[in-house]
Amino acid sequence: xxxxxxxxxxxxxxxxxxxxxxxxxxxxCADILPGEEFRAELDGLLRGxxxxxxxxxxxPTLSRELGFNLYLKxxxxxxxxxxxxxxxxxxxxxxxxxxxxxxxxxxxxxxHGVATAAxxxxxxxxxxxxxxxxxxRRQAANVMRMRLLxxxxxxxxxxxxxxxxxxxxxxxxxxxxxxxxxxxxxxxAGPHPFPTLVRDLQSVIGEETKAQCRSAFGALPxxxxxxxxxxxxxxxxxxxxxxxRAAGAVRLAGIEAGGTGEPGCxxxxxxxxxxxxxxxxxxxxxxxxxDGQILPSHSVSAGLDYPGVGPEHAWFRKSGRxxxxxxxxxxxxxxxxxxxxxxxxxxxxESSHALAWVLENAAALPAGGNVVVNLxxxxxxxxxxxxxxxxxxCLPARTAEKEDGLCHRQ
Ligand SMILES: Cc1ncc(COP(=O)(O)O)c(C=O)c1O
Numbered sequence: 001x002x003x004x005x006x007x008x009x010x011x012x013x014x015x016x017x018x019x020x021x022x023x024x025x026x027x028x029c030a031d032i033l034p035g036e037e038f039r040a041e042l043d044g045l046l047r048g049x050x051x052x053x054x055x056x057x058x059x060p061t062l063s064r065e066l067g068f069n070l071y072l073k074x075x076x077x078x079x080x081x082x083x084x085x086x087x088x089x090x091x092x093x094x095x096x097x098x099x100x101x102x103x104x105x106x107x108x109x110x111x112h113g114v115a116t117a118a119x120x121x122x123x124x125x126x127x128x129x130x131x132x133x134x135x136x137r138r139q140a141a142n143v144m145r146m147r148l149l150x151x152x153x154x155x156x157x158x159x160x161x162x163x164x165x166x167x168x169x170x171x172x173x174x175x176x177x178x179x180x181x182x183x184x185x186x187x188x189a190g191p192h193p194f195p196t197l198v199r200d201l202q203s204v205i206g207e208e209t210k211a212q213c214r215s216a217f218g219a220l221p222x223x224x225x226x227x228x229x230x231x232x233x234x235x236x237x238x239x240x241x242x243x244x245r246a247a248g249a250v251r252l253a254g255i256e257a258g259g260t261g262e263p264g265c266x267x268x269x270x271x272x273x274x275x276x277x278x279x280x281x282x283x284x285x286x287x288x289x290x291d292g293q294i295l296p297s298h299s300v301s302a303g304l305d306y307p308g309v310g311p312e313h314a315w316f317r318k319s320g321r322x323x324x325x326x327x328x329x330x331x332x333x334x335x336x337x338x339x340x341x342x343x344x345x346x347x348x349x350e351s352s353h354a355l356a357w358v359l360e361n362a363a364a365l366p367a368g369g370n371v372v373v374n375l376x377x378x379x380x381x382x383x384x385x386x387x388x389x390x391x392x393x394c395l396p397a398r399t400a401e402k403e404d405g406l407c408h409r410q
Pocket of ligand 1: 082083108109110111112186187188227228229230231232233234302303304348350351376377378
């Protein structure tokens, strides 16, 4: 395959001024990443600081109800609460070896921003995070966490004031500050070499999952599902399965966000509902109108709210190796509630989309088989959204006897 391409997708469609830092990064990826010393230092950080390996948890209650064994890959237990830390520790370490002193990042749900801020603090780098104004409102707690970790958060007021606009601002910043700054891109998308770099740093998820499945039930799973925003947790989970011929029979399902599901609503499902085009330096699937103007995206989960997707997913879809489906907001919220109550785990709304697809399609999944959902993050950041959409879920569950002897809700 042509360098930087996945089939016809990928490439590096950027202004001339962005080519020098991208070429410098490509060279650093080739020279530094494979080095034994680099791998050992990254491995030490992933284990000793971030908390790898993350468990593969069997869900006993849901498994009984569904008729197959449901396992969760617990990226929610990683330091800072999501898979994003696998990527930011790797890129921060790389940036340091490249002699950079500043990490710039974009963030949607805030998870990548928090993970970049933490990696920067740990490795002694400065950090600037660009975040759409709408997302700073939806994910206010993460703005505070980034600031606590020493990062400067710059709200972005342009466009739809979400992730797409934050990426535009971060790319502009990188053009101006490329001598001192590494752009720590948060997902397996964007211009070459980011899709490959981020996927490789996230592949630890799939590698661990394969080994954990073999030791838990002596085989590879029947089905693996992951949510797809820009595509990094799914790429990291899927890639080791795609690369391994023996894993050819494992069914891989990427789940996009369908928004409210009302006719004509905005979605975040470019693989299912978009068409090919160029955005943020890559040729991939996009939500765009007939004139090539990018359409606004929408999802109840800020981390999936993006009109594009990484080019490797466009290729996986076209080649037929991975299937992609859409889950709407209400389905994700239902799955969120069911996991809380059945298994005592509060998932991120992003990951709830992947879980929802499994719950909604349980009858068609192999009875007695083994299904893995990548639980890409925890739901602590989503409390305000849950309160807004599911107020009843937030009421006290128990009743208590009050002085008048009647039962009242507490
Ligand atoms: C918990 C969680 N899962 C998934 C995503 C989507 O990103 P990606 O598709 O790159 O994994 C995000 C993005 O912020 C996230 O916070």
